[in-house]
Amino acid sequence: MIQPTTLFFSFFISYLIMFISVLSIxxxxxxxxxxxxxxxxxxxxxxxxxxxxxxxxxxxxxxxxxxxxxxxxxxxxxxxxxxxxxxxxxxxxxxxxxxxxxxxxxxxxxxxxxxxxxxxxxxxxxxxxxxxxxxxxxxGVEDNMEVLKRCGPSVGYNSEVLNRVDAALANLITGNGQYFRSCDFGSIQGVAQCVQDLSASDCQDCLSEACGRLRSECETSTWGDMYLGKCYIRYIDQGNDNHRGKNNCTSSCSKNGEGGNDSNIWKVIGYILAALAGGGLTLSATISIKNCCNKHLHKKVIKIRMELERTKNQVKQVKTEAESATKEAKEAKEKANQAEEEVARMKNNPFCGRPMPNSSYCPFKSTESWCIYEV
Known part of the structure; x- marks a missing residue:
């Protein structure tokens, strides 16, 4: 019989290999x-x-x-x-x-x-x-949770560029009360937007939070994006050649644009192994699809997760069947042992198995010719 643990890991290794191939696209x-x-x-x-x-x-x-x-x-x-x-x-x-x-x-x-x-x-x-x-x-519900951040290459501590970035972001934040805001400050272009189901004050709070996080995370970057649940703020230095493009990495990749895809692969594998170590098979609640990673990743993850769930159910079923078979085997063994003990007792009775001339000699229940051991 295939052990449930063996069955589970065979499925797991197969889907892990498929998952790695998906992440590499x-x-x-x-x-x-x-x-x-x-x-x-x-x-x-x-x-x-x-x-x-x-x-x-x-x-x-x-x-x-x-x-x-x-x-x-x-x-x-x-x-x-x-x-x-x-x-x-x-x-x-x-x-x-x-x-x-x-x-x-x-x-x-x-x-x-x-x-x-x-x-x-x-x-x-x-x-x-x-x-x-x-x-x-x-x-109308506030949502200031970070969904995605993206940072471009660093320009170093170029005070002139960084001052222009600060001025552009400040212009986006300061109180025009609009849901969509854009500005040009020298070579810096910026844009910000709130979801229009928010109140004006909630919009302002969301953009202020996004701006603070963006300057903290992308402190010296030529461009940066910060997306929260209900707003975003973005800027770019048009005077710098390192603009956004298909090879610019996102927050799941390194800020200098190198090694992002590999690090993302091992990060997700780590999530899977951690979930398994804790006895679960559920992947993280959200996987963002970013520009340097596979745009179909989430669809594949859903399929893998559903397959893993089916595998877990199969393992559970095999385990239940194995436990049931073990229980039945144990009961059968106990009955066999009882039968052997009964036979041994019968053999030790001198009157059993032959005619009895006088039933009073048999200390047990008796029929006409057989002695039956009483238990």
């Missing part, structure tokens, strides 16, 4: 910033799936008219609508045309369907737009 699409997928899943052909599809259609249709909108999609009467409600929104950069906004949202929805095919929630940030949906309402 380079990215080719510069417009993707990050993708997030919920770890909660819905079943196909259910009201929730229908509501998600309706939401996506509403987001795309609305993006041809507005640069921001939000929707709450519920099931028709007669369904368990409380568990089937889906919330979603989109937002484009305020400087995008209507046609470009719709194209960006359409692309985002398409990628969400590909990367998060059965997730109850997800979000995607492209250069030009944000699309997000979930099974619980997030409208």
């Amino acid at each position: 380079p990215t080719t699409n510069d417009s993707d910033i990050y993708v997030q997928c919920s770890q909660l899943y819905f079943d196909s052909m259910t009201p929730y799936e229908s509501n998600v599809n309706s939401l996506f259609t509403s987001l795309v249709d609305s993006s041809s008219i507005y640069n921001f909108n939000k929707f709450q999609i519920s099931s028709p009467p007669g369904y368990d609508s409380q568990n089937d409600v889906v919330y979603g929104l989109f937002q484009c950069r305020a400087d995008l045309s209507s046609s470009n906004c719709k194209q960006c949202v359409t692309n985002s929805v398409s990628q969400l369907k590909t990367n998060c095919p059965v997730s109850k929630g997800g979000g995607i940030q492209l250069d030009g737009c944000l699309v997000k949906y979930d099974n619980s309402s997030f409208f």
